[in-house]
Amino acid sequence: MTNPMDTSASTAINLVDCVVVGSGPAGGAAAYHLAKRGRSVVVFDRDVLPRYKTCSGGVSPAVGAWFDFDFSPVISKTVNQIRYTWKVGDPVDATLNTSEPMWMVNRSEFDHYIVQQAQSHGAEVHGGTTVLGVKFKGDRWLVKTDKGDVQAKYVIAADGATGPMAKWLGFGDREVRMGAVLEVPSQDNNPNAQFDFGIIKNGFIWCLPKAGGYSIGTGTFRGKDNEDLKDALLEYASLKGLNITQAKFHTHPMCLWTEDQQLHTRNALLAGETAGLSDPFTAEGIRPALFSGMKAALAIDGSLAGDSQALANYTTIIQQEWGQDMIWAQKLANIFYRVPGIGYKVGVKRPSATDRLCKIMCGELKYADVANRALKRLSGGLIPGLG
Numbered sequence: 001m002t003n004p005m006d007t008s009a010s011t012a013i014n015l016v017d018c019v020v021v022g023s024g025p026a027g028g029a030a031a032y033h034l035a036k037r038g039r040s041v042v043v044f045d046r047d048v049l050p051r052y053k054t055c056s057g058g059v060s061p062a063v064g065a066w067f068d069f070d071f072s073p074v075i076s077k078t079v080n081q082i083r084y085t086w087k088v089g090d091p092v093d094a095t096l097n098t099s100e101p102m103w104m105v106n107r108s109e110f111d112h113y114i115v116q117q118a119q120s121h122g123a124e125v126h127g128g129t130t131v132l133g134v135k136f137k138g139d140r141w142l143v144k145t146d147k148g149d150v151q152a153k154y155v156i157a158a159d160g161a162t163g164p165m166a167k168w169l170g171f172g173d174r175e176v177r178m179g180a181v182l183e184v185p186s187q188d189n190n191p192n193a194q195f196d197f198g199i200i201k202n203g204f205i206w207c208l209p210k211a212g213g214y215s216i217g218t219g220t221f222r223g224k225d226n227e228d229l230k231d232a233l234l235e236y237a238s239l240k241g242l243n244i245t246q247a248k249f250h251t252h253p254m255c256l257w258t259e260d261q262q263l264h265t266r267n268a269l270l271a272g273e274t275a276g277l278s279d280p281f282t283a284e285g286i287r288p289a290l291f292s293g294m295k296a297a298l299a300i301d302g303s304l305a306g307d308s309q310a311l312a313n314y315t316t317i318i319q320q321e322w323g324q325d326m327i328w329a330q331k332l333a334n335i336f337y338r339v340p341g342i343g344y345k346v347g348v349k350r351p352s353a354t355d356r357l358c359k360i361m362c363g364e365l366k367y368a369d370v371a372n373r374a375l376k377r378l379s380g381g382l383i384p385g386l387g
């Protein structure tokens with residue numbers, strides 16, 4: 001992808017502390033924390049806001065601690081019951097033994113709400129505005145959009161798995177895998193989140209309830225991308241007896257974590273899926289997007305205040321607080337999705353395992369705390385006598 005700023009002459013308007021590209025959870029969190037600290041910030045999103053994002057919308061309640069506003073207006077449902085199944089049969093029910101239930105959100109509402117909180121602190125938000133290129137000139141960025149240009153001291157690339165910013169800023173190609181969601185309207189009042197193994201090879205299906213329906217998501221975590229995501233979701237919905245006449249199918253790439261990488265360059269940071277932070281075992285991406293957006297804002301605030309190491313420290317913080325645990329998530333994914341039948345039997349079906357997985361998803365436990373034992377059990381299932 002070429003960066004049009006390399007060739008075009010632009011007339012720049014105004015100078016702001018930071019331009020944030022993308023208004024998803026990473027961009028929204030970054031804008032909020034910058035604006036709250038009195039920094040001038042402009043957010044661009046190519047979609048008209050609020051916008052739909054292909055996502056099941058399961059959010060760890062742990063994220064609430066990073067914001068000083070109340071998320072309850074945009075929590076569609078809370079869930080503390082989980083049902084695991086193998087091809088919709090052989091169910092295992094678990095109750096979340098966590099301090100708060102999981103949040104189920106509609107992304108169009110959730111993401112826009114965060115951006116509106118940023119606006120209330122002075123952030124300028126332009127939906128329906130595509131960033132066409134960026135160029136560093138002198139001591140600032142020139143950000144070219146289809147509605148005009150802006151100059152910024154710093155840039156945060158939060159343009160997600162399909163955005164061009166990482167490439168324009170000189171970062172290498174990221175590995176993307178395809179994910180899909182079937183949105184099924186329903187008047188059921190099912191309180192369970194459901195996770196099904198066995199229908200999709202090298203991955204799983206997650207069926208999350210919202211007020212008014214289910215967001216049934218899937219994706220794969222190893223091997224070649226599965227091209228039959230739609231068939232798998234339709235098979236699941238039909239086995240569950242759901243009425244799919246009004247269902248809508250969406251696909252979207254995911255940037256799962258593969259390895260720690262540098263996330264800063266001259267006066268610019270990558271956050272959220274642009275930084276490839278989604279969990280390679282579960283595809284959880286909202287929590288790391290919010291976390292990295294917040295940390296990116298703090299780093300830029302520090303840099304504006306004269307801390308010359310602030311941007312480099314951002315890379316280190318994300319590696320230490322997220323990347324190190326993702327190494328374990330990736331190890332688990334590599335073995336679990338290779339032998340999901342064994343994983344279901346020796347892992348998912350154990351009450352203690354479900355309890356731990358729930359705690360990981362709620363941010364109350366790290367993979368590092370449990371992965372060694374889990375890997376041993378999975379290997380024990382493969383190698384009789386071990387584990």
Ligand SMILES: Cc1cc2nc3c(=O)[nH]c(=O)nc-3n(C[C@H](O)[C@H](O)[C@H](O)COP(=O)(O)OP(=O)(O)OC[C@H]3O[C@@H](n4cnc5c(N)ncnc54)[C@H](O)[C@@H]3O)c2cc1C
Nearest residue numbers: 022024025026046056057058131159160179272273285286
């Ligand atoms: C099928 C599926 C199911 C998922 N389910 C879950 C789940 O249940 N829970 C969970 O935690 N995670 C889930 N995820 C992951 C989660 O959706 C993402 O990790 C999350 O959206 C990443 O947030 P972000 O802010 O980094 O990027 P995004 O939310 O993708 O936002 C990026 C924004 O940048 C904008 N943009 C792109 N290019 C430009 C440009 N040139 N100019 C201006 N704007 C631009 C886009 O329009 C977009 O609004 C799922 C993902 C998939 C694919």
